[in-house]
Amino acid sequence: MTENTQRNMTVVVTGASGRTGSRVAESVRAAGFEVRAASRARGFDWEDPTTWAETLRDADAAYLVYPSDVGAPAATEGVGALAREAVGLGVRRLVLLSARGEEQARATEEALKTSGADWTLVQASWFSQNFSEGPLVEEVRHGGLTFPAGEVREPFIDVRDIADVVAAVLSSGERYTGRTVEVTGPRLLSFREAVGEISEATGKKLTYTPVPPRAYGEALTRFGVPAEEAEFLVEVFEGLLDGRNARVTDGVRQVLGREPRDFAEFVRESTAAWT
Ligand SMILES: NC(=O)c1ccc[n+]([C@@H]2O[C@H](COP(=O)([O-])OP(=O)(O)OC[C@H]3O[C@@H](n4cnc5c(N)ncnc54)[C@H](OP(=O)(O)O)[C@@H]3O)[C@@H](O)[C@H]2O)c1
Incomplete structure (x- = not known):
């Protein structure tokens, strides 16, 4: 696809005011x-x-x-129904943001795959x-993070890399149609190490306190999260943070031909969020 053809193409970006959607736009x-x-x-809506x-x-x-x-x-339900409607309207090329290693997401991915769309999954x-940005920032700003991640290590990804991957996937014609791209950052860090890097960059004393997922869920309900939603989050965290994702992939390099941004670069550029 040439740049000229792309200029005539319209991409719907859902979540356009959010973390990934704003960068995808x-x-x-x-x-x-x-x-x-x-x-x-x-x-x-x-x-x-x-x-x-x-x-x-x-x-x-569309980016979903x-x-x-x-x-x-x-x-x-929502992704399946919207994807079928999009296909019916002739909007066949759909890229869904999904979560790596999240068992609960497989049904949503399947709903997209069976919708008739020319799909790509970005996990x-x-x-x-x-x-x-988002629900954890206040806590980090005010002294640290209490989270059910134990000492597990995670390859945190900069959402700007997700955005660049989505744009490259859409620019690559059929190349990524019917494919799943698994994207991570370049380095494994525990949540303790991540909070430590933020602490060092901001000069603020920040601590990380690991808690069992169930205790975290109970705290969420005390803060007003509906019990059903808290229970769902507990199950998601129990899976996502059990060590299955403690592995770096080369998805960003494969799609973009460059390394993903390191967590240290993100921290350097984001200090205003914590001060
Ligand atoms: N957080 C992670 O580490 C992670 C990792 C992998 C995958 N994911 C997936 O990423 C997704 C969240 O993406 P994000 O972090 O980019 O989003 P986000 O920053 O949480 O923003 C949510 C976006 O959705 C819009 N929105 C909220 N309710 C809506 C509704 N009823 N109808 C239409 N738009 C609505 C919001 O805009 P308005 O409020 O203006 O409508 C906002 O633009 C989730 O599906 C999550 O599973 C997250």
Whole structure:
């Protein structure tokens, strides 16, 4: 596909105000595509199927990110139904952000694969930006992190690399159609080491306190998370953080021909988030 053809192509970017979607919009635009940003403020609601057609109509491709968790039962239904509607409207090229090693996400992935779409799955490791944006940032800013990750090591990925991978996948014609790309950062770090690097870069004393997943779930319910959602998160964390993901992949290099950004680079550029 030439850049000229891409210039005439419109990509719907869901979650466009979120961590990955905002960067995907930038990367996809930089690759020469038109971007149609989709989020609730722009009239697109995953929970209201009547809003989908308006967002999808006349587009050529879509980046799908299901809010909160790709493994939630509602995600399986939502992604499957939206993908079938997209295909019906002629928007066949769909790229779904999924989670690496998350058993609960397999049903959602399957729903996309059986929708008739020209699909690509981008299975990502834990985001570096979980420490600087979203629900954990306040805690990190105020002294550290209590989390059910024990001393397990994770290859944190910079969401900008996910965005570049999505743009490259969309720019590569059929090359990644019907394929799963597993993307991670370049280095394994425990959550203790990650918090330690943030502590060193900011000069703030930050501590990491590991807790059992079940105790973490109970704390979530005390903070108002519905019991069912907390139970789901406990199950997801028990799986994701049991050591199965303590392995680096070369997915970013395979797609982009360059190494993924290191956690240290992310920390250097994000100190404002913690100060
Ligand atoms: N965190 C990780 O380490 C990790 C790793 C791998 C995969 N994932 C997957 O990444 C996904 C989350 O992606 P993210 O972190 O980029 O998202 P995010 O930063 O949590 O943002 C969520 C986005 O979804 C939009 N949104 C929320 N509710 C919506 C609704 N009902 N209808 C339409 N849009 C809605 C939000 O925009 P508005 O509020 O403006 O509508 C926002 O743009 C999940 O599926 C998760 O499983 C996460």
